Amino acid sequence: MQKFSTLKSIPAYLPIVNIDTDMIIPKQFLKTIKRTGLGKNLFFEMRYDDKGKEINDFVLNKTPFNKSKILIAGKNFGCGSSREHAPWALLDFGITCVISSSFADIFHNNCFKNGILPIILNDDIIKELSEYANRKEEIFVDLNEEKVIYGNNEVRFKVDPFKKKCLLEGLDDIALSLNKFKKIESFEKDLKSQKPWIFND
Amino acid sequence: MPNTLYDKIWNDHLVDQQTDGTALLFVDRHLVHEVTSPQAFEGLRNSNRKVRHPKLTLAVADHNVPTTDRSKGISDKESKIQVDTLEANCKEFGIKLFGMGDKRQGIVHIIGPEQGFTQPGTVIVCGDSHTATHGAFGSLAFGIGTSEVEHVLATQTLVQKKAKNFRINVEGKLPLGVTSKDVILQIIGKIGTAGGTGCVIEYAGDLIRSLSVEQRMTICNMTIEGGARAGLIAPDEKIFKYLEGKPMSPKGKNWENALEYWKNLKSDDGAKFDKEVNLKAEEILPMITWGTSPQDVITIDGKIPNPQNEKNEDKKNSLERALNYMGLKPNMAAKDIKIDKVFIGSCTNGRIEDLREAAKILKDKKIASHVHAMVVPGSGLVKEQAEQEGLDKIFVNSGFEWREPGCSMCLAMNADKLKPEERCASTSNRNFEGRQGRGGRTHLVSPGMAAAAAISGSLDDVRKYQN
Numbered sequence: 251m252q253k254f255s256t257l258k259s260i261p262a263y264l265p266i267v268n269i270d271t272d273m274i275i276p277k278q279f280l281k282t283i284k285r286t287g288l289g290k291n292l293f294f295e296m297r298y299d300d301k302g303k304e305i306n307d308f309v310l311n312k313t314p315f316n317k318s319k320i321l322i323a324g325k326n327f328g329c330g331s332s333r334e335h336a337p338w339a340l341l342d343f344g345i346t347c348v349i350s351s352s353f354a355d356i357f358h359n360n361c362f363k364n365g366i367l368p369i370i371l372n373d374d375i376i377k378e379l380s381e382y383a384n385r386k387e388e389i390f391v392d393l394n395e396e397k398v399i400y401g402n403n404e405v406r407f408k409v410d411p412f413k414k415k416c417l418l419e420g421l422d423d424i425a426l427s428l429n430k431f432k433k434i435e436s437f438e439k440d441l442k443s444q445k446p447w448i449f450n451d
Numbered sequence: 452m453p454n455t456l457y458d459k460i461w462n463d464h465l466v467d468q469q470t471d472g473t474a475l476l477f478v479d480r481h482l483v484h485e486v487t488s489p490q491a492f493e494g495l496r497n498s499n500r501k502v503r504h505p506k507l508t509l510a511v512a513d514h515n516v517p518t519t520d521r522s523k524g525i526s527d528k529e530s531k532i533q534v535d536t537l538e539a540n541c542k543e544f545g546i547k548l549f550g551m552g553d554k555r556q557g558i559v560h561i562i563g564p565e566q567g568f569t570q571p572g573t574v575i576v577c578g579d580s581h582t583a584t585h586g587a588f589g590s591l592a593f594g595i596g597t598s599e600v601e602h603v604l605a606t607q608t609l610v611q612k613k614a615k616n617f618r619i620n621v622e623g624k625l626p627l628g629v630t631s632k633d634v635i636l637q638i639i640g641k642i643g644t645a646g647g648t649g650c651v652i653e654y655a656g657d658l659i660r661s662l663s664v665e666q667r668m669t670i671c672n673m674t675i676e677g678g679a680r681a682g683l684i685a686p687d688e689k690i691f692k693y694l695e696g697k698p699m700s701p702k703g704k705n706w707e708n709a710l711e712y713w714k715n716l717k718s719d720d721g722a723k724f725d726k727e728v729n730l731k732a733e734e735i736l737p738m739i740t741w742g743t744s745p746q747d748v749i750t751i752d753g754k755i756p757n758p759q760n761e762k763n764e765d766k767k768n769s770l771e772r773a774l775n776y777m778g779l780k781p782n783m784a785a786k787d788i789k790i791d792k793v794f795i796g797s798c799t800n801g802r803i804e805d806l807r808e809a810a811k812i813l814k815d816k817k818i819a820s821h822v823h824a825m826v827v828p829g830s831g832l833v834k835e836q837a838e839q840e841g842l843d844k845i846f847v848n849s850g851f852e853w854r855e856p857g858c859s860m861c862l863a864m865n866a867d868k869l870k871p872e873e874r875c876a877s878t879s880n881r882n883f884e885g886r887q888g889r890g891g892r893t894h895l896v897s898p899g900m901a902a903a904a905a906i907s908g909s910l911d912d913v914r915k916y917q918n
Binding site for chain 2: 266267282324332355426431434
């Protein structure tokens with residue numbers, strides 16, 4: 251997994267609440283058997299018209315937001331389906347940080363597995379940050395320090411320590427869990443004697 | 452200390468607990484489908500890893516499969532590749548698969564219970580948000596992403612943090628014509644689509660206990676639409692009776708031991724819940740969604756909301772956006788909404804009791820001439836059972852199409868989809884923009900309400916057709 255430490259970008263602002271994963275990447279693009287190549291279909295229905303032409307006033311079609319690495323959006327971002335294609339599409343487009351006042355749980359988890367940092371900030375701060383998008387000014391995200399720096403201001407955010415470590419170091423958490431194989435084996439041994447029906451034995 | 456049902460299942464599956472709260476949880480049952488698994492299997496291959504417990508894993512193709520004649524296979528090239536890839540992966544890694552020609556094939560959340568793969572007190576995961584369905588059996592069941600699917604395949608565990616305990620109590624009796632679908636729509640309307648974020652919901656109260664196993668599944672299924680990843684109900688005699696004799700249920704001595712364990716699966720008196728909500732069943736009416744979020748609910752007697760009455764600017768904008776997408780006017784009566792299509796099916800309402808409920812309304816009636824309607828049974832076994840009961844004939848005689856099992860128009864990944872601006876009364880779970888097809892307009896309803904809408908040609912009150 252790609253590491254995340256700091257990020258500087260003009261943020262793109264999408265002032266819509268409850269952006270669901272169907273909006274982020276519609277189902278016709280879930281037929282892929284790869285993780286890559288989804289960026290061009292990110293927010294497909296808002297981004298392209300019926301004939302497949304770019305809709306000019308959609309934020310991610312406008313310069314400089316078509317190069318934004320940070321997306322600011324309304325609350326409950328990523329609700330709905332568990333599709334990891336949603337973070338894959340964001341990542342493939344180049345967005346590695348999403349800022350919202352709340353995230354749906356599965357999407358939030360999926361971000362961390364793909365080197366994307368979801369940041370939760372309150373609505374007032376989000377309003378302030380959205381001004382930077384409007385003025386096309388850069389903001390700076392520092393994961394290690396857990397802060398966003400904008401102009402002469404800064405705001406702290408919180409991130410789970412384990413998830414932070416995985417992002418900073420780009421760790422493969424399967425390898426980490428497999429390191430605990432002795433604990434897994436011992437759990438399974440107990441399970442087999444206490445609840446043998448689980449293994450259909 | 453008294454524990455909740457969720458606490459108990461959690462504690463029983465802890466492989467490792469770190470000081471920062473991160474835990475490694477054992478997974479007893481892993482369901483796999485074609486859309487969210489190919490990249491996970493590829494990851495295993497790339498790192499030279501195996502599936503740790505193929506026998507605790509069950510696979511089926513459901514999202515992409517055609518619901519019309521299957522003798523010619525899948526004509527959509529990409530869908531075919533995905534379904535073929537699942538088949539190849541299951542063969543390579545030794546996982547049991549119900550293929551397209553198998554009568555046990557169906558929607559992953561319908562076949563798990565049907566086979567007895569779903570069991571009380573287990574941790575069940577699947578790369579699908581509606582995994583919450585299995586919570587009806589008193590299991591901790593939740594949807595995961597593809598990276599997590601790979602993690603479970605490789606380790607039979609999952610890295611998790613404990614969620615909060617949220618209890619929703621529904622007491623009393625439901626009025627005639629009101630179903631568990633109306634109950635869950637009412638709940639989502641009340642708590643909102645982020646109301647359960649970070650929580651596991653336990654549904655309790657005498658109304659919940661009075662529901663059948665399948666009605667409970669409808670409630671747990673849509674827990675994710677309320678933002679909670681898992682919803683569960685303490686298992687009881689109805690659950691045990693349902694599971695007894697199912698192909699993958701415990702047998703003999705194992706059954707007796709399992710039963711003894713299952714009977715203790717309930718929240719202790721005095722267990723602490725971080726959040727509680729109470730509802731009276733008598734006050735719940737047949738519901739519809741009018742907008743583009745499952746929280747946009749009104750009763751069938753209600754009117755479309757007016758954004759002018761909304762003071763909060765964000766909420767006003769979001770109401771306007773939804774009304775615009777749905778092609779509706781403020782203050783319009785729900786019953787004046789004319790529909791083009793009806794879809795009965797999905798992991799929410801594609802089981803035999805759902806089909807019986809709709810068929811009861813449709814018997815000896817014809818659907819409106821401008822309506823195109825279809826029934827997609829949730830599995831091959833549901834289809835077979837319905838045909839034995841003659842329900843297929845009731846549907847076909849009324850003007851419905853009778854299809855092969857799968858996810859179908861719930862998410863429109865196969866050929867079944869709405870055209871732009873087409874309006875559908877649907878028994879599925881999501882009314883998001885574009886969910887059932889680009890520009891398509893979805894109204895979520897119960898199976899009985901879907902049948903009533905098909906007859907009337909507009910959203911209508913199922914109670915009108917009740918005898």
